[in-house]
Amino acid sequence: MDKLFLYLQFPFVRYALIVGVLIALCSSLLGVTLVLKRFSYIGDGLSHVAFGAMAIASVLNFTNEMVLILPITVLCAVLLLRTGKNAKIKGDAAIAMISVGALAFGYLLMNIFSTSSNLTGDVCSTLFGSTSILTLTKEEVWLCIVLSVTVLLIFVLFYNKIFAVTFDEDFSNATGTRANAYNLMLAVVIAVIIVLAMNLVGSLLISALVIFPALSAMRLFNNFKSVTVFSAIFSVICAFLGIVISILAGTPVGSTIVAVDVAGFIICCAAGMITGGAAR
Amino acid sequence: MAYITVTDLSLGYESHVIVKNLDFSVNKGDYLCIVGENGSGKTTLMKTLLHLREPMSGQIVTGDGLKRNEIGYLPQQTEVQKDFPASVYEIVLSGCQGRLGLRPFYSSEEKKLARENMERMGIAGLEKRSYRTLSGGQQQRVLLARALCATRKVLLLDEPVAGLDPVVTMQMYDLIEELNREGITIIMISHDIEAAAKYASHILHIGDKIFFGTRKEYLEGEMGRLFANKREGGERNNG
Ligand SMILES: Nc1ncnc2c1ncn2[C@@H]1O[C@H](COP(=O)(O)OP(=O)(O)OP(=O)(O)O)[C@@H](O)[C@H]1O
Numbered sequence A: 001m002d003k004l005f006l007y008l009q010f011p012f013v014r015y016a017l018i019v020g021v022l023i024a025l026c027s028s029l030l031g032v033t034l035v036l037k038r039f040s041y042i043g044d045g046l047s048h049v050a051f052g053a054m055a056i057a058s059v060l061n062f063t064n065e066m067v068l069i070l071p072i073t074v075l076c077a078v079l080l081l082r083t084g085k086n087a088k089i090k091g092d093a094a095i096a097m098i099s100v101g102a103l104a105f106g107y108l109l110m111n112i113f114s115t116s117s118n119l120t121g122d123v124c125s126t127l128f129g130s131t132s133i134l135t136l137t138k139e140e141v142w143l144c145i146v147l148s149v150t151v152l153l154i155f156v157l158f159y160n161k162i163f164a165v166t167f168d169e170d171f172s173n174a175t176g177t178r179a180n181a182y183n184l185m186l187a188v189v190i191a192v193i194i195v196l197a198m199n200l201v202g203s204l205l206i207s208a209l210v211i212f213p214a215l216s217a218m219r220l221f222n223n224f225k226s227v228t229v230f231s232a233i234f235s236v237i238c239a240f241l242g243i244v245i246s247i248l249a250g251t252p253v254g255s256t257i258v259a260v261d262v263a264g265f266i267i268c269c270a271a272g273m274i275t276g277g278a279a280r
Numbered sequence B: 001m002a003y004i005t006v007t008d009l010s011l012g013y014e015s016h017v018i019v020k021n022l023d024f025s026v027n028k029g030d031y032l033c034i035v036g037e038n039g040s041g042k043t044t045l046m047k048t049l050l051h052l053r054e055p056m057s058g059q060i061v062t063g064d065g066l067k068r069n070e071i072g073y074l075p076q077q078t079e080v081q082k083d084f085p086a087s088v089y090e091i092v093l094s095g096c097q098g099r100l101g102l103r104p105f106y107s108s109e110e111k112k113l114a115r116e117n118m119e120r121m122g123i124a125g126l127e128k129r130s131y132r133t134l135s136g137g138q139q140q141r142v143l144l145a146r147a148l149c150a151t152r153k154v155l156l157l158d159e160p161v162a163g164l165d166p167v168v169t170m171q172m173y174d175l176i177e178e179l180n181r182e183g184i185t186i187i188m189i190s191h192d193i194e195a196a197a198k199y200a201s202h203i204l205h206i207g208d209k210i211f212f213g214t215r216k217e218y219l220e221g222e223m224g225r226l227f228a229n230k231r232e233g234g235e236r237n238n239g
């Protein structure tokens, strides 16, 4: 405990906690919708796209890589979510295709053009999350706060519409809700969150942040509101614990958070079985 | 002017035409039954009426003060995923989404409407239950209550009794008839020609031959005679 308080004196530890918790919150909120829309894997796919974009940006020597990463990821998110329903290539296959393709190209580019002596290390930290969450600048923290609050606001304001569109798109369209507009909005928000989350857990582990809170909540609750609220709380607690543990034990941040998520999921499963949970 | 007027409508997917030259109209207070074989394009027609898909050609005009989003809809198979966590109340309330516009939250009036419609459909006691744990008949009632939240004018029902047992089927038909008597216009797809002949005011038959007219015209016409023969045959067999 003393050690924890000692560490909290350092701004970089506080920054990491703030950013980590916010990202976990945002990704869990959208996770519920994504899991229910059968798009669990979109986080994974998009993060690989972001990885590919990052490779291009670093090859082109961009000083601010975000300028390239964000638009490309948003574009792919829009394409994936929009064509999900009536495309020639079905949703999951399309995601797998883009995901693997982007990953391969990203690595290829980095391999050919990179001047870094520690290429494997670079790639590894992009994929599994580096210590970059511990080297955040004040500006990055503020950017993260602003974006998270925006996402949160959007989610709260459009909560009823998001529920309706997730539950039954045809009915929404028939009664005058423009389902496609909301899908588009979701796609953009998801892309933004994923680019943010890459800093935290790396691209390979983002799916965990999206999926685990939603699945855990669905073990215990059977209405949309409770599921949403619980998954947000679950995600925040896990992220907080994960970061604290990783600081104290010196483990990698991303993997630790995911490990805590897995543990939480198992607890929820057990609790669900004992209480009868969502079966009611 | 009629609520819905359809002129020279053709339906299809890509370049493949399913139904051609469809002409009919639905007036306020009508009870239209759409009958036809599997795959004849009934669901496609309904989705086109709801503007969920574009017709290949022809026109659908709404009139008599009916707005495009004032149509309630009960989908054929509920394509709701099996593990979707949603309570009955949440689903019924989502029927009010068309009234929201840009307002983010439901008003107390809309919540009251949702409760009233649950009461009407006899599912008030199920409010907090999870949709996925309900029986088929209960689920249909929930979706009907949702549709009622969306409209006071026109209901489109795609095979509302599919998969229900005879008793619940009768209850469902009675409910729908009652709604019709209260002044709600009904457009219902059904395979149950007997029910169509009993409840409907108009019948639209699509398939190789297209027929549109009142129930009387239908029963007196060629197809009706076929149906009557079949029924007599059936009764003779039973007796
Ligand atoms: N998305 C689609 N793409 C291509 N063809 C389709 C599509 N949906 C339906 N069809 C075809 O259109 C035809 C009409 O389908 P529709 O669902 O309208 O029939 P239906 O009359 O409702 O049948 P049922 O009584 O079985 O519900 C069928 O031949 C079907 O194969």
Ligand SMILES: [Mg+2]
Pocket: B042, B043, B044, B076, B158
């Ligand atoms: Mg059908």
